[in-house]
Amino acid sequence: MRNNASRTLALLALLLPLAASAHTGVDGGMHHGFVTGFLHPLTGADHLAAMVAVGFWSALAARRAWPDLLWAPLAFAGMLLVGALTGMAGVQLPAVEPMIAASLLVLGLLVVTRVHLPAVAAMAVVGVFAVFHGVAHGYELASEEGAALTLAGMVSATVLLHAAGIAIGWALRHANAWLPRIAGAAVLGLGATLLAQAI
16 A cells, blocks of 8 residues: 555656646756756656656566666667757758657557567657657757757756656556556647647
8 A cells, every 4th residue: 555655656746747838948048058958858848758758668568677678768868869969950850849749649658558669669769759859959059058068968867767767667567557547648648738739
């Protein structure tokens, strides 16, 4: 009973940030540096939910702890960096905000269904979406001093958010199935809301 209460509280703590605004303009203009970059993903519900959901799904769907837990989070973090560098270079990608919203729909659905994908497919799915999350950050950092440190902070926060998602997902692997489904449905709902706003 006590263990279930702790898990429920952890899940609620995960869902609370979903009430935050989306990333664009949340922090009122960035003063660049590692700490600002580290905090930046935490200020946008879309990025926060996606990063935690990647780790959460990886833990729920993993057939073995190692290395199944790591493929999708590593792909997301790596491609987020690629996307950020692309955005900083001024490369314009179409439909950035709709793709970020779509990523939440897909990730929420993956969490709800706990579907296991082969490593290459899992990496490809999250990697494509991570590029768009990264590009959104890159546009914000383009031509700014201290952008490298800010980007390093963002990637560090991404890795820690993945780790938090993995920890929560691993703790809930054998819990009542409705807990992960509620979390996935919340991510899916956020994605649907953002997609409706973006189109």
